[in-house]
Amino acid sequence: MIYLIGFVSAGETVSMSDVTVCCEKTNSGLYCQDVREEDCSPDANALPTACASTSFCKPGFCFDSVEGTCLDNVPQMVCNNEDGTWKSEMPAQCELGCCVLGDQASFVTLTRCKRLSSMFGLETNYNKNLKDELQCVMSARADEKGACVYVANPADAQPTCKFVTRSECESESSTSAGEEIKEKESSENESVLEEALGGEEKYGGTLLSPSDAEFHAGLLCSAEELGTDCGMTKETICLAGHEEVYFADTCGNPANIYDASKVNDKRYWSEIIDKAESCNPDASNGGSQTCGNCNYILGAVCRESSSTTGRATYGDNVCADLGCEDGKGEEQMHGESWCVSPGADKVGSKYYRHSCVNNEVLSEPCAEFRNEICIENTISTSEGDFTQAACRVNRWQDCTAQKTSEDCTNNDRRDCIWLDGIEYVLMGAAMNGSTIDKNSLGALREQVKAAGGLKEIPRGACVPEHPPGLEFYGETATSTATTEGTATTAKTGDDSLGVCGQANAVCPVKYEKGLIGGEWECVEHCECLPGGELEQKRVQLCKSMGDCGPKTNYIGVSGSGKGYEVKEVENEKKKD
Amino acid sequence: MKKEKRGRVLSKRGQVAIYVMVALVIIAGVIVIYFLYPDVVTGIIGGKETPQTFLKSEIEPSVKDSIEVLSKQGGYENPEGYIMYKGNRVKYLCYTSKYYEQCQVQQPMIRAKFEDELKNMIQLDVETAVDELIRTYEKRGYSVSSAANPTTNVEISSGKINVRIKAPMTFSKETTETFDEFNIEIKSKMYDLLMIATSIIDFESTYGDSETSLYIQYYPDLRIRKIKLGDGSTVYTVEDVITKESFMFASRSLVWPAGYGIYG
Numbered sequence: 001m002i003y004l005i006g007f008v009s010a011g012e013t014v015s016m017s018d019v020t021v022c023c024e025k026t027n028s029g030l031y032c033q034d035v036r037e038e039d040c041s042p043d044a045n046a047l048p049t050a051c052a053s054t055s056f057c058k059p060g061f062c063f064d065s066v067e068g069t070c071l072d073n074v075p076q077m078v079c080n081n082e083d084g085t086w087k088s089e090m091p092a093q094c095e096l097g098c099c100v101l102g103d104q105a106s107f108v109t110l111t112r113c114k115r116l117s118s119m120f121g122l123e124t125n126y127n128k129n130l131k132d133e134l135q136c137v138m139s140a141r142a143d144e145k146g147a148c149v150y151v152a153n154p155a156d157a158q159p160t161c162k163f164v165t166r167s168e169c170e171s172e173s174s175t176s177a178g179e180e181i182k183e184k185e186s187s188e189n190e191s192v193l194e195e196a197l198g199g200e201e202k203y204g205g206t207l208l209s210p211s212d213a214e215f216h217a218g219l220l221c222s223a224e225e226l227g228t229d230c231g232m233t234k235e236t237i238c239l240a241g242h243e244e245v246y247f248a249d250t251c252g253n254p255a256n257i258y259d260a261s262k263v264n265d266k267r268y269w270s271e272i273i274d275k276a277e278s279c280n281p282d283a284s285n286g287g288s289q290t291c292g293n294c295n296y297i298l299g300a301v302c303r304e305s306s307s308t309t310g311r312a313t314y315g316d317n318v319c320a321d322l323g324c325e326d327g328k329g330e331e332q333m334h335g336e337s338w339c340v341s342p343g344a345d346k347v348g349s350k351y352y353r354h355s356c357v358n359n360e361v362l363s364e365p366c367a368e369f370r371n372e373i374c375i376e377n378t379i380s381t382s383e384g385d386f387t388q389a390a391c392r393v394n395r396w397q398d399c400t401a402q403k404t405s406e407d408c409t410n411n412d413r414r415d416c417i418w419l420d421g422i423e424y425v426l427m428g429a430a431m432n433g434s435t436i437d438k439n440s441l442g443a444l445r446e447q448v449k450a451a452g453g454l455k456e457i458p459r460g461a462c463v464p465e466h467p468p469g470l471e472f473y474g475e476t477a478t479s480t481a482t483t484e485g486t487a488t489t490a491k492t493g494d495d496s497l498g499v500c501g502q503a504n505a506v507c508p509v510k511y512e513k514g515l516i517g518g519e520w521e522c523v524e525h526c527e528c529l530p531g532g533e534l535e536q537k538r539v540q541l542c543k544s545m546g547d548c549g550p551k552t553n554y555i556g557v558s559g560s561g562k563g564y565e566v567k568e569v570e571n572e573k574k575k576d
Numbered sequence: 577m578k579k580e581k582r583g584r585v586l587s588k589r590g591q592v593a594i595y596v597m598v599a600l601v602i603i604a605g606v607i608v609i610y611f612l613y614p615d616v617v618t619g620i621i622g623g624k625e626t627p628q629t630f631l632k633s634e635i636e637p638s639v640k641d642s643i644e645v646l647s648k649q650g651g652y653e654n655p656e657g658y659i660m661y662k663g664n665r666v667k668y669l670c671y672t673s674k675y676y677e678q679c680q681v682q683q684p685m686i687r688a689k690f691e692d693e694l695k696n697m698i699q700l701d702v703e704t705a706v707d708e709l710i711r712t713y714e715k716r717g718y719s720v721s722s723a724a725n726p727t728t729n730v731e732i733s734s735g736k737i738n739v740r741i742k743a744p745m746t747f748s749k750e751t752t753e754t755f756d757e758f759n760i761e762i763k764s765k766m767y768d769l770l771m772i773a774t775s776i777i778d779f780e781s782t783y784g785d786s787e788t789s790l791y792i793q794y795y796p797d798l799r800i801r802k803i804k805l806g807d808g809s810t811v812y813t814v815e816d817v818i819t820k821e822s823f824m825f826a827s828r829s830l831v832w833p834a835g836y837g838i839y840g
Contacts, residue, residue, distance in 0.1 A: 011657060011828060012673050013807065016837055026673075029656020032680050033673040051680070062684045069774055073670075073781035074681040082685045119734045243796065301796045303818075322796075335792050357792060357799050358817045364788075368806040371832040390787070391804075393832065471834035495835040546835070 012039040022051040024077065032057035032075035051075065060088040068112030070094035097128035098136035102165070104241055105140030107133040143167060145272065146217040149226055161221035161228040163253035169215040220256065222249040223270035232269045236292060236315030238302035244275065245292025245302045245317045258292025260313040284383075286321025288312075294319035298383055299334040308359070324356035332356040337389040339374035342554070345467050347547045349554040353389045366391035369469035373415070396464030400502045400545075408462035415465045422461040422541050463544035470547040472496035500548035503541050507534070509568075530566040539564055627709055631741065632760045634705035635698065639739060639762060642697040643821075647766070650683070650825035651690040653697055657682060659826045661803075661811050668809075669773070670780045670827040675808075675837055678784045679829035681777060687732055687770045695730040698739070702728045706743050719748040737764045765797075765816040769823040772798065772814050777827065780810075784830025808832070 012026050012035045023040035026033050032051045040046040051057035055076065062071050062079035063086075070093065079086035085093070099106045099113030101122055108116070110126055117124040130136050148162045148169035162169070216223070221230040230251035236258045237248040247255035247269070255269055257278040262268035275281060279291035286300035287310045294300040303320035305311045312318040322334035332338070337355035340363070344351070351366040351374035366372035376389035399416035402408040408418045507528030511520040527534045542549035542564055550563030642653075649655050650667025658665040669686065670679035683689055706726045713720050726743035739760040746754045772791060779786035788800040801813040808831030815822040 011659065011668060011671055011807075011809070014673050015833070016675065020673075026657070028658075030668060030671050030673070031657075031682055033671065035673050057680075059680060062681065064685050064688075067685070067687060067771070067774075069771075069778075071681050071684050071774070071778050071781060073678055074684050078681065079684055082683070082688065084684050296796055335789060337789060355789060358797070360799065362799070362801055364802050365804050367804050367808070367832060369832075369834040371834070372804075388789070397836065469834060495837070499835050 012036070020050075021046045021048050022054050022057055024056060031078050032059075058088060060086055061090050061094055062086050063091055063093050065093075065111060066115070068093075068109045068115050070109060095128065096131070096133075097126055098130035098139060100125040100127070100140050102241075103140060103143060105136050107136045144217050146215055147219045147221045147223060147226055147228070148213050148215050149221075149228055150213040158229050159227065161226060161230045161251060161253065163221050163249075163255075166215050166217065169213050218272050220249070220270060220272060221251055221253045222255055224266060225270070232264070232266075234263055234314040236312065236317045238304070238317050243294045243296040243301045244278075245294060245312070245315070245319060247315075258312065258315060258317070260290035263314055282382075284321070285319040286323065288319055292317070292319055296334075299323045320359070322356075322359050324359060324361045326354065326356075326361060332361070333383070333386060334358065336387050337376070338387045339376045339389045341374060343556075345370070346556075347551050347553040347559075348469065350469070351391065353391050355389070364391070367393075369471065370394055370466055371468065373466045394464070394466050394468060396466065396468050396546075399462045399464050402462035405460060405462075416462050417465045417544075419461045419463055419537075419541060419544065421459060422537050461541055461544075463541060464546065467544055467548075468499070468546045470496040470499055472547060496547065499546045500542065503538070503545045503548060505538065530568070535566060627713070627745075627747070627755060628758055628760075630709050630712065631705055631758050634708060635702060635739065635741075635760055636762060638698050638701035638705075639694070639737065639760070642694050643737070643764070643766065645697070646690060646693055647769075647821065647823045651686055651693060651770070651823070653693050659805070659809050659811065661805070661824075661826070664824065666811055666824055666826040668828060669825045670777050670829055672828055672831070675831050675833050677830065679781050679827055681781050683777075686774050686777070687767065690766070690770055691730045691732055694732075694737075695728050698730075699728050702726055702739075702741055706741065710745070713747055717749055721746045721748075732764070732767045732770065734767050735763065735765065737762045737766060763819075765819050765821050766823065768795070768798075769814045769816060769821060772800075773812070773823055773825055776800075776812055776814070777825075780827045780829045785810075786812075 011028055011030055012033060014020055014035055018036055020034040021037045021040060023033055023035050023037075023044055023046045025031055025041045025044035026035055026039050027041050029041075034051055037046060045056060047054055052059060057075045057077065059073045059075055060079070062074035062082075062084040064070070064084055070090075072090075074084070074086065076086045085091070093111060094109060096107050096109060097113070099108050099116060101116055101120055106113070106116060110128065113126045114124050127136075127139075130139065143165035145163065145165050146169075148164050149159050150161070151157075152160045216226060219226065221228055222232050228251070230249040230253060232255075233248060233250055235248045236245050237252075237254055239246060239254055245258040247258050247263075249255050249269075256262070256273045257275065259268070259279040261279075275293060278293045279285075280288070280293055283293075284295045284298035284300040285291045285293050286298075289310070289312050292302065292312070294302050299322045300319040301322060302317055303309045305316050305318045309320035310318050324332045324334075326332050326338070327340070334356055337353055340352040340354050341349075342352075343349040350368055350370055351372065353364045353366065353374050355362050355364065366374050371394055372391040373394045374389055374391055376387055378385045378387045380386075395414045396416065398414060399408065402414070402416060405418040405420075408414075408416045507525050509522055509526060509528050510524035512523045513520045522529060526532065539549055543551060548563075550559065552558045645653060648664045648666070649658070650669055652658075652667045655665050655667035657671065658667045660666075667683070669683045670681050672679040703725060706722070710720045710722060722743065722745035726741050729740040729742070731738040731740070739762070740757055741760070742757045744754070744756050746752060772795070775791075776786045776788075786802070788802050791798055791800060797816050797818045799815045799817050801815070803811045805811065807828070809826055809828045811824065811826050813822050813824045
């Protein structure tokens with residue numbers, strides 16, 4: 001029941017042993033799934049083969065010619081139904097290149113680059129020969145910026161200004177000037193309907209040719225020598241794609257990085273000052289009232305002032321500290337992540353990756369049944385240690401097949417540990433349910449004999465380093481559901497006996513009795529008897545296999561039974 | 577002396593009570609007049625209402641409500657193939673029924689689907705709003721002629737959602753004005769969220785999982801919640817921390833069974 005409280009899966013699932021068909025559409029509305037025949041919608045195609053072998057559900061690449069995005073593993077019919085272009089092999093349109101967007105870059109397809117460029121009103125600048133994302137990002141350099149001075153309205157002698165790149169000044173000054181005039185005039189319009197209807201036709205404004213705009217590289221619009229109508233203010237702005245807080249001039253243009261000590265400094269309002277030469281360039285400046293030189297890598301970014309972000313001395317924006325405090329009261333930087341494993345290896349427990357994102361600690365569970373573990377690593381930076389964590393697959397499945405310590409602890413291939421001194425080979429196969437299979441025992445004797453005796457067999461056991469969880473409870477969560485989301489559950493069995501059973505072992509204890517009577521007495525391997533020194537070792541082995549043996553669950557409650565059993569079975573008795 | 581003081585206090589309290597009562601009567605009166613003669617109130621408070629602003633005020637709440645529904649259901653109004661999570665029918669945008677295999681993409685064009693669903697959801701409200709527009713202007717003394725039912729087109733792009741209503745109509749009073757279509761623009765970060773969802777689906781279908789911290793480097797305002805569930809499904813919530821807009825969707829990819837998965 002606990003399993004179903006948080007969510008109800010409406011999708012069909014199959015086990016390894018199920019006989020499946022390729023179903024075009026399942027009962028729950030999923031496309032191109034290999035499911036049991038009864039899970040396939042009656043109106044849909046169903047072929048007794050894998051979907052990858054069919055024409056309609058064959059997975060391939062789907063290209064979105066509008067957005068320029070490309071997705072792999074898309075069934076042909078799904079892509080075609082959505083007006084995409086489907087190919088079994090990666091089409092040329094899906095190849096990535098470097099798209100330069102102003103002073104930023106994106107590693108995308110050519111179509112995507114065109115789309116983004118048009119969205120931001122930029123010319124397409126695409127380099128298909130640059131095949132490395134990092135190089136692409138590094139290649140984006142800010143164009144030379146400066147004050148673009150122009151006369152918006154010929155009747156008005158005073159020029160105005162926009163802070164843009166040289167190319168923007170040359171190519172767009174005419175447009176921007178026109179728009180500005182249009183806005184001004186339409187706001188003066190009295191007629192409500194005319195304003196809505198005729199604005200665009202009537203108010204074209206006076207368009208300026210590019211030659212009318214003068215570009216002053218390295219200067220701000222508020223520079224006095226330009227003689228524009230843009231002056232100094234105490235206002236600040238955040239700019240898209242930039243982390244810093246900037247002063248804004250009276251025309252709304254960005255000026256230099258906000259520095260409270262420079263609010264009236266005319267030089268600071270004239271020339272562009274580099275980030276490295278602005279206030280506190282080596283600090284994050286998170287929460288600073290006086291400096292807007294936010295450093296995103298160090299955990300601060302420009303945000304609107306609020307009770308949580310803090311307030312600056314001037315303006316409505318501040319460098320917001322994006323860091324967090326973890327559960328232990330320790331400071332974590334924005335982007336840091338770390339592992340949390342409450343009740344690790346207990347029944348029902350799982351690993352978690354916590355991360356600090358935008359002032360909030362996010363908890364991301366790794367896969368259920370401890371099929372994933374959380375790993376973390378720390379690097380040292382000038383600002384202190386920086387920890388990164390990730391959930392990754394728990395490679396426990398072939399631990400018990402390893403016969404030597406060397407193979408067992410090969411971390412490149414598996415996550416296992418070698419338990420030394422657990423005597424006798426693991427003899428899960430010698431057990432059949434709760435009774436000893438005497439035939440298997442005979443075979444085991446042969447194996448021991450072939451190895452050259454019991455002493456030649458390695459004394460140790462290879463077990464999972466992170467014992468997996470097992471779906472041992474009554475009903476599995478495998479569900480078949482309708483489109484209405486009603487879940488039905490069906491018991492399909494579990495393999496907990498198979499996993500835990502590998503810890504079963506048979507210990508041949510030898511008893512002797514005198515010729516002239518007396519009691520049977522243990523003479524060989526007596527440590528195997530109940531309460532003997534081996535019992536606890538074997539319990540430890542049992543617990544290492546997974547959710548086996550005497551364990552508690554993740555809230556600390558013990559199982560209903562003892563969790564293991566030591567059985568004495570009389571195998572062979574010599575007659576008195 | 578004491579009595580006099582008390583009397584003054586009482587008279588001041590009485591004055592305040594009278595002011596409050598008068599204020600309440602005025603407010604109640606305005607409300608009653610507004611409901612009886614909405615145009616009069618609009619005229620008095622001097623609102624420069626255009627057909628454009630009228631439609632925007634009528635349709636914007638409907639658009640926002642629809643976005644709210646779609647954003648919690650993977651972009652579908654009535655999803656099929658979903659997982660019920662915290663009361664939401666979260667659509668699988670990528671799914672595999674099998675173990676050890678990457679998912680099959682169920683919805684490749686997420687933005688286009690979102691636009692389509694949003695358009696269908698608001699169509700009825702658009703028609704009602706256009707009817708209401710005509711009625712309102714006729715009450716104001718305009719002669720309004722309009723063509724057939726309005727058609728709606730939704731376009732989601734960076735920073736905004738545009739709703740274009742093609743409803744040719746002519747308003748005549750002292751002058752005649754003709755409209756062909758109305759454009760309602762709503763500021764929204766949904767485009768970015770949908771494109772990030774597309775990127776996550778790309779990771780899920782290619783590698784079977786996604787590394788959400790990669791996005792932090794490029795999107796300072798982004799927060800991605802990733803919850804893995806017991807059946808191997810993952811529910812993602814992509815959120816803009818500034819606008820608080822979010823988009824929720826599910827995926828089931830590269831699932832490992834409990835144990836050896838023989839019975840599974």
